[in-house]
Amino acid sequence: MFDLDIWREIFQSINKNKTRAILTGFTVVFAIMLFTILFGIANGLENTFKKLFLRTADNAITLYTGTTSKPYRGLQIGRRIFLNNEDLDFIKSEFGSQIEYISGTLTRNYNLRNAKKKGDFTVMGVGPDYQYSEKAEIIDGRFINLKDYNNKDKILVIGRLVEDDLFERESAVSKYIDLEGVQYKVVGVFSDNGGDSQERMVYAPTTTIQKLYTGNKKLDRIVITYNPKLTVDQALVLVDKITLKLKNKYNIAPNDQRALRTGNRILTEKKRLDNISSSLGILIPIIGFGTLIAGILGISNIMIFIVKERTKEIGIRKALGASPKSIVLIILLESIVITTFTGYIGLLIGVGALQAIGSSLERYFITDPGVNLSIVFSATIVLIFAGTIAGFLPAKKASKIKPIIALRNG
């Protein structure tokens, strides 16, 4: 039953006791505001972590082959599978924009020498895209380009430490290196933050290695860098699709784990991300819970204060015939009205503050701070609920006050 009179009573009481209402309201505004802001900032922190890890997470997928471990389509176990240059075009045409870079690699160890020095190095045949997959940084000259690749030119791009070893203090660019009796021109020097072993690598066009040393178009590996716009989950689907296509092409059983394998850091990264998310997932509720508890305590205190302040009024009302129930009702409804209204104000201020913060705190690892409105609404409801319970006990006590005792003080 909607009783207009009781609402009139409550709004009059709020209206005529503004200090009291503001005091209660302030606690709620503050609690919800803090809750919203802290939650938003925690979310911003999580956003940063996500972004950070995806940036450093290599979005490269490596495909490599072995021997079949399951019979399939009438073919026997133990078949050696090789990827070749055509697979690069095949994958590119099948997956188009989902793939950013792709290159085939062949790795061999060779003895390299020039006029002064010699040494054993790992030579890797790669395509022009490989620079981006490996994130090798050119510090002198250039990387292998498409022309080198298509012409099967005898050129090398060497790691910084190779340059140090073979050329001592001099620049290696435009100088020649003897590789198993064939002269190669050095076109570039790179550094790589992947460590010393990476900087001891020597890159040559895959096609050159194939032409001069292997005599076929076989590849050891295919390195694919997927479009960074893909989410982790989408990337995992992409990996599955690529392997399935290739397995189909090479007549490998779809569940054969050995013939065609993928090495990717997506899965492990995802796991790491999940770990961080889950620890933030513990932290965020703790923050929220703490703020809420503070808010609840604040409301409880104020409710006790309000009931105390209204003791005389309660006594008068009881003397005039107010039932205990009606006393509890007016006190609780007043607190609910105030909490709801001011909770909403706190929400607005909090969301507003988060928007004002925006991207200005990015250097403190807070990206796009924001809150799920439904969480804040639930928090407000929890606060209202808790405030009601907190107010209920004093209100109940007040309703039991004997009017004479209430009337005696004053």
Next chain:
Amino acid sequence: MLEIKELHKSYPIGDSSLHVLKGINLSVKQGEMVAIMGSSGSGKSTLLNIIGMLDQADSGEYILDGLLIKNLTEKKAALYRNKFLGFIFQSFNLINYKNALENVALPLYYQGMKRKDRQELAMFHLEKVGLVDWAHHLPKELSGGQNQRVAIARALAANPKLLLADEPTGALDMNTSYEIMEFIQQLNDEGKTILMVTHEDDIAHMCKRIVRLRDGVIMEDSKIDQVRAKKNV
């Protein structure tokens, strides 16, 4: 109207207890105006509170208008207070954020009367105490005498069978006291039964009967010749 037999009441004080009322017998008829007198601690306020159902007796019988008042639940006590009793307090006990009209209308609100009706009725009673022009003023904007008149209007609003006054003139100067007493006498003339606690002799003599309490027992209970307040103003 009012029948009290062997009423006892004691209050616990620490481990012992203070026996405040030690067997009160009192009978009040319709239309009487009774002053309950006694020094402080004599139990006069306690008696009034029990009669007003603001407090409960330990033992004894209390019958109000043929109704046995015993073991009341809070809810029932509230209902009876609203229906049968009107209170006038020494400190007025008006709700400070409500204006005169709203204060007078409050018991009617608890009777469940419609807003329009109770405002009309409240205005009628304010008119009776001569405060129509002050209907929309807050208690703090009124003098003590005016506040007590608002309180009287409020006590009358629910048309109670019994009017209980606890030192109604205790906070007022003499002239205002007599004004208020004149009102109360008028109400009695119109047939209202009135019970009043006071320690002032002149006020007590404006009633029709004086009951003197000492140490929780009635020492004296006598009808007197009423002194009209009007002459003294």
